[in-house]
Amino acid sequence: xxxxxxxxxxxxxxxxxxxxxxxxxxxxxxxxxxxxxxxxxxxxxxxxxxxxxxxxxxxxxxxxxxxxxxxxxxxxxxxxxxxxxxxxxxxxxxxxxxxxxxxxxxxxxxxxxxxxxxxxxxxxxxxxxxxxxxxxxxxxxxxxxxxxxxxxxxxxxxxxxxxxxxxxxxxxxxxxxxxxxxxxxxxxxxxxxxxxxxxxxxxxxxxxxxxxxxxxxxxxxxxxxxxxxxxxxxxxxxxxxxxxxxxxxxxxxxxxxxxxxxxxxxxxxxxxxxxxxxxxxxxxxxxxxxxxxxxxxxxxxxxxxxxxxxxxxxxxxxxxxxxxxxxxxxxxxxxxxxxxxxxxxxxxxxxxxxxxxxxxxxxxxxxxxxx
Numbered sequence: 001x002x003x004x005x006x007x008x009x010x011x012x013x014x015x016x017x018x019x020x021x022x023x024x025x026x027x028x029x030x031x032x033x034x035x036x037x038x039x040x041x042x043x044x045x046x047x048x049x050x051x052x053x054x055x056x057x058x059x060x061x062x063x064x065x066x067x068x069x070x071x072x073x074x075x076x077x078x079x080x081x082x083x084x085x086x087x088x089x090x091x092x093x094x095x096x097x098x099x100x101x102x103x104x105x106x107x108x109x110x111x112x113x114x115x116x117x118x119x120x121x122x123x124x125x126x127x128x129x130x131x132x133x134x135x136x137x138x139x140x141x142x143x144x145x146x147x148x149x150x151x152x153x154x155x156x157x158x159x160x161x162x163x164x165x166x167x168x169x170x171x172x173x174x175x176x177x178x179x180x181x182x183x184x185x186x187x188x189x190x191x192x193x194x195x196x197x198x199x200x201x202x203x204x205x206x207x208x209x210x211x212x213x214x215x216x217x218x219x220x221x222x223x224x225x226x227x228x229x230x231x232x233x234x235x236x237x238x239x240x241x242x243x244x245x246x247x248x249x250x251x252x253x254x255x256x257x258x259x260x261x262x263x264x265x266x267x268x269x270x271x272x273x274x275x276x277x278x279x280x281x282x283x284x285x286x287x288x289x290x291x292x293x294x295x296x297x298x299x300x301x302x303x304x305x306x307x308x309x310x311x312x313x314x315x316x317x318x319x320x321x322x323x324x325x326x327x328x329x330x331x332x333x334x335x336x337x338x339x340x341x342x343x344x345x346x347x348x349x350x351x352x353x354x355x356x357x358x359x360x361x362x363x364x365x366x367x368x369x370x371x
Contacts, residue, residue: 014345016151019140020148025334026125030128031318037119040121044084045084048082052105053104054106056255060075062102072087074088074259075087091225092226129205138208139206183347187340190340230265234265239287246285249271253281265288266284271299273301277321278300283298319331
């Protein structure tokens, strides 16, 4: 059994080493996406906090006035008061999503609408998410994430008695022995986190892909934005105030605006639960897109255990459940496949060379015996 699993582990690693490295390295970088953005384009993503933000309706009017050829379809309200609002917009006559940053205290639109792959970290996010292959890429990424998960599971099984020599590193031994110890040590430490990252990534990608397929099963294309899809009389300040009244302790973090006909307005938000894995988008209140009337309320504190577990995938994937410490740990363990690939490939090559030399010796002995 162990010999078979070892072969499976080795061949899967050889098959997927490059794609897995791409996913893991980009993922580790993206753990600190905002921090990187703050360094490279801080004038867009950071603002000076003030005592009170402008009303949502006034901010939306500022964006509509600055970019009349675009319609708002999403709006992130960050909990960090120093982060600029990020509004997603669609250009009229297209189905393309762009985004702008918005100073929530002054109403200043901080940039022209920008597509997702225009900036370094946005491009890295697309590479991480779908290998720049759009919808089909989500399945490709999921395939290699599944291999990463299998590598973690088979590695843990093969070294299930790791505690006996957990911290053993035979420094003075041959390189192959040292690499073997290092591979086992790093693999055992990193595998639980890598399995979590792989599983949650697969979940999101498959769910997103199935949603796309369901929405366009009849062959229809994405909706082309022509006119505003929510009622002119709708007040987003009133909608958010209503959401806060309907869910105790609710803090709005994202607004879904209609991006195609029939899509309701949704206010997503954070609520106090005492669970560090509860995401900042765990609860949602839904309103009619034309009238602004309340339709439904979903409070994560009243949800099923399964729903709470699925909601935790976000924190578990991004590693932000314990602030900077957990993010740093997730980024470090996310980079572990770099070391595992170096040690693993070296061990594979050494074993391959040894087997080849052994075959040559056997062949030489056979030739001498037949001479």
